[in-house]
Amino acid sequence: MTLDVESTMALAEDEPAVATFLEEHGGRVDHSDVAVEDGIRWVSLHPRAEPQECFVARLAWSIYPHRPPSIAFCDGVGGPTNVMGAWPRIPGYRAPNDICMPFTAEGFALHPDWANGPNGWRPSPNPYLRVVTQLQDDLDYRCTGRCK
């Protein structure tokens, strides 16, 4: 799916803050020219307790910033998403399929009731940063290792 021009521009505008946050936490964001148009980003993250471990999350935005991204962990940047060992063990992260929490497309699809109330998707401020922050916090405070 190709991202529309407005979404592409909005995503690019919000990305520097994400890159800064990731750098501060030892991570990084990657994309290819094709992936930019497709709204896909690969985010490399390191848990605080095990900084030598690296988890790569694939974020696929359909409409930015108005829809949550589809998120899956993959076996390296551009790698497959169906590898158990690529996923962290975190409650709500259902390796190797999806993340059932109110910051992913998959979570909202399974729980339409989340759309309203405190769990509803917020298009501002900078949801790209909020999603990446959520992933980092989950790795830092809720992760119990790597799936096998």
Added chain:
Amino acid sequence: MTAAAVGPHPDLIKAIVSFSFSEKPPFDKLFTGETTAGTVLTEAMVYFEAQPEPGHDYYLTHDRERVQNSATLGSLRHHDHELTFRMVKEIPQG
């Protein structure tokens, strides 16, 4: 008079709290070193209009460590008079 005593508020610590769910700029306020992180969290939640609700706990982090509400600002700071926190909202899982 020691160098540390020079200045308008030598015993106060500036707590700065950011919250990724809010449009507002970070909360910042001067507190004494005896103030607990729980007090800072409570004031930050009021500032950010974050409502306590079932399944939505809030906590502070500092230097990538979760801060216990009972910790005092004096115990968290090292040499400077400023502490930067992130307020984290725990969200539910499906």
